Amino acid sequence: MASLMKSLSMTPRWIKRRVLVVLDGVIVAGSLQLATMIHLESLQPPRNTSLWMTIGWLVPISLLFFHWLGLYRVVIRYMSHVTVPTVVIVVVTSALLVAPASYLAGHSIGPSIIVIYALLLLLGIGSLRFLLRELYRHSQRRQRKPVVIYGAGAAGCELVAALRNGGEYEPVAFVDDWRGLEGAMVEGLRVHQPVALAALVQEHQVAMVLLAIPSAPRWRRREILHWLSDLSVPLKTIPGSADVIAGRAKISELREVALEDLLGRESVPAFPELMEANIRDKAVMVTGAGGSIGSELCRQILAQNPVRLLLVDNCEFALYAIEQELKQHIESTQSRCELKPLLISVQHSGSLKAVFESFEVHTVYHAAAYKHVPMVEFNLVQGVSNNVFGTLHLAKAAMAAGVETFVVVSTDKAVRPTNAMGASKRLTELICQAFAYAQSGTRFCMVRFGNVLGSSGSVVPVFRKQIEQGGPIKVTHPDITRYFMTIPEAAQLVIQAGAMGEGGEVFVLDMGEPVRIHDLARNMVRLSGLEVKDAEHPEGDIEIVYSGLRPGEKLFEELLIGHDVSKTRHDRIMTSKERFWEWPRLEAFLQELEQAFIATDHLRIRQLLQSAPLDYHPLDEIADLVWEARQAMLPQTRRQRPGTNATLRAVARLEPVLKPVTKEG
Template sequence: MIRNFILRTLDKYASKWIVFFVDLFLVFVSFFIAYFIRFNVSFNFNVNNLLNQIPFVLFFAVVSFLTVGSYKSIIRHTGIRDAFNVFIASSLLCVLLLLAVTFNVFFKVIDSFYIPKSILIIHYLVTTLVLILSRFIFKSFYDVLSIELESIHNVLIYGAGESGIISFGALNRDKKNNYDVIGFIDDNKNKIGKKIDRVKIYNPKLITKEFIKKYAVDEVIISIQKIKPNRLLAITDKFIGLGIDVKIVPALSKWIDGDFNANQIRQVKIEDLLDRAPIIIDNPIVQREVNNKVVLVSGAAGSIGSEISRQLSLYNCKLIVLIDQAESPLYDLQQELIQKGITNFVAIVSDVRDRFKVERIFKKYKPQRVFHAAAYKHVPLMEKSPYEAIKVNVLGTKNIADLSNEYGIERFVMISTDKAVNPTNVMGASKRIAELYIGCVSKASKKTKFTITRFGNVLGSNGSVIPLFKRQIENGGPLTVTHKKITRYFMTIPEACSLVLEAGTMGKGGEIYIFDMGKSVKIFEIAKRMIYLSGLRYPEDIDIKVTGLRPGEKLYEELLADGENTTKTYHDKIMIAKTHEIDNSVVKIKIDDLSLNFDKLNNRELVKLMKTLVPEYVSNNSEFEILDVRPKEVNIK
């Protein structure tokens, strides 16, 4: 606060005339110093003569400074040229004094105005040194204040409990960043109005735009351990609405060696604002199930597949076989793992649609566990390409599942989607057919345990709304949302993959595991929060454009189909979907026929066939809506 005042004062009042009079004062001081030095560092001189000579010295100093203009430079930007101007001004002063003294000696105009040449020379040297040095000292002083001022972060700490006090101490100890804690905020009425180390605790209701402006608050740091998501959401919404940054202190478990440092404070991320508690997996059973095993991951270069691969690399797998048809992303994953010093893996460019090539991989590496993440997942694209959706999502899954069964794989885990539930699009229906096929082979398998995991959207996955919104914000907007009421379930990629690994250790085979996704979230609200978290305002800086539902898209996603319910597992975030019993022999025959004849059918015929296999599939906002085909061949009990 003191530094603020000093700098504001200097900027307001440090005009050229202040510099001018300071220079005159230094000339006056230098004249005293010259006498003092001349008389052997003593006061054995006539003080009256000195006092009589001062007015003349100052007069000629005024003439010199006005002539040269050395006082006009901006002191805080002093450079070599400014120092040279000072040198010229002091030299002119010395010359004028020498001429005046010489003139007075010859004409004796003023008796008391006689200055020894030795004093004039000493005065010239001292004046030059003092004037130049004073400018650079003032510049350095200003630079130090400016640097400190620019780095000052006026902050409020939300939470006056133990975590808040620890955060306060960490901010005060931080040397790299200059934090100035304006106050604490707390909901506890017993704390409001009191002080912690002379810093006041405020009622949240008092934190208004006027308060923020008055104290120049830059950011609010939320320091509450085990804060509930809905409360974090409310706090964040309030402060981003006031136009200030919101940061958060990480959970105690993430403190470095149990200690908290200011550099651990981070920005609030969109993942924090999903109104759901994060899922933390720490299960030794997973380690036991994959240690010293050969594990194959299909679709390893995708968002889910790559994260499964990363998490598997943390265990002592004998070998991780990564296969994907996308060459560049697979190469990126390969290099990432190599950079981490991981060597127990092999990356192979291969396509799950190519049974011959995949079978060669099975023969060579003999995997014991398979995580099948390869899939086409973009709803609008697959709505235009049913052929590709079936070829990858259904027949690709069939290839991997059949080979897993033939080669006696211990466990096969398929990654499905909530869009397979009561599907309204080709992509969801193709994933549901894949689920049905896994159910069929699971019933017939004697050794391989087949497992399906079903969950919603993952934050940050390729093609998801979060990366799209980030790109749109970088480009200046607008953000595009298909419908103002559209909602989706979300979890982070690491959370989803941790649960996939966990579910891969459960059950006897044939189960569909549903993950607890928390509450569904409005995409429109996510868009607004992302704008605010980017330091911008909606709609002033960036607007949100509603474009209308895309082909195959529905407003609300579901994790359970009509008539399905769940049973609990030992993990509170993983449940088993209890589904309709289906005549597996009939379904398998249908899918086998599809495998043999699908390349002879056009898109409309393929969608008709999909609707016979998935009776709950009703096209939405699509060219296939008119196809109202209901199966008679499939026996659903």
């Protein structure tokens, strides 16, 4: 049967249509003949010549009307209840043709025969098509993967229809936690309670569970996902209701489970007045516009109708990608915003000055930074220089141009940093704090948060790739934890925090509960339908191995330096007052630091960073690759370590400058 249906499905459509026309002709003739037999209460076919003449007229005329009414445009394998009105219309039409056909044949047929004929024809034409559809589906079921759908609501029903019309999956059952549906039949499938899922997986050899609850709150989805992870069955989900309603996705588009469903929280509605305060009808600049946070900032800024959006990035491809995306959005929405892609490094003070002189800018969102901890450790000079002096040049150019608001995107790694990247970002905060109190023309504020899901270098895509390659998953330490937030939520909160600042504040975003990376890796393995390989499960699929903490990496991240924390009008945004140096003192320090960069003096850079109010306590030796290469070329007796007398004497020259008391702010 399967091979026969396969050969039939591969037959040219015009041949299948002609076969269907012939079968319909037989059904029309047989229905009228059978209707007459029922009316006459006879088991013998009537031998009335005029009846056969009526059939001779009725069959071709009916088939012509069937074709004209679109019956043969319906693809049988995709038939659904939507086709029923078409079948009813052609049946009624054919029934109305019986009387004229009998008149042409010189024969009179009573109304009762016509009614019986219509019912038989409806049964025959409808049954033929639905029988052929079911035969086709039955032949396909053996080739499809059985799946269970979690959620028997409207989305689940739509998903069943889409899967049956597809060629890869065959739904075998529904699972829904609403007890009112238990045992009910929906779309021909029985609805089971979640506790029966393990048995269903075993009984039907289920290849995948599909989550069809797009409108469920995130906390509920998270509960379900945690529960399903114990089954070690592959899990996919349909798009969220917002994407479906907006037309950005279809129910049938199966996706990998979004880790924000597993880790995130319910998003808080944005305050429209905060979102538009620094953007609407203003010119806005975003540095690092091609990055994860920068690009999302650009998307959300564009939605607030700025008059001009300046995209600043030193990566050509990243800048091109975001510029093309935003340009398409502007064209589709007929926005009046001017888009200016600028291929500039924030370390080039002259280029920055020229940009501010050429374009009036009201608001700056500074997201450009080297952020990968090991990469900055391996490239200490360039990493710290870009983060610190790039911010310094940008802030000076912004103040000179009269920019109204300057918002810096910071990181939780700036809190009591153990790596150069975190130290550089804390020094960036100090620069903006100093400028905030040294002048009044430009309002500076900093927004600090942790990791974002799906950003470049994030563990989530790395783990997913390692799972696809068969493992192992590499985790640095069994106890390492991190805060996570979705990119859209982080960008939205950055914009709102920037609108609340009066000047010099460090805003801290509520990141929720920290996540143990080992647990994240284990859940990702199980949600992929695999089993973690360990001492208890030596037959498992994916092993989790520990590679050790990388240079400068901490086990636990923090968000606050002190305890002077205040709430804001937004539940997810706090503000913290933290100590800093006033500008004259910080300026002298930065001049010494710049000289160390020019001399590529790694020891002096580290010692200077330790002398500033950064709470910088490096855990490892200097890991800069140039430093290590230089050390390898020196004799053992001449090799230097951080804290040597030469470096301490260099720092001692700063003592007269560093004497003023620090300012608390």
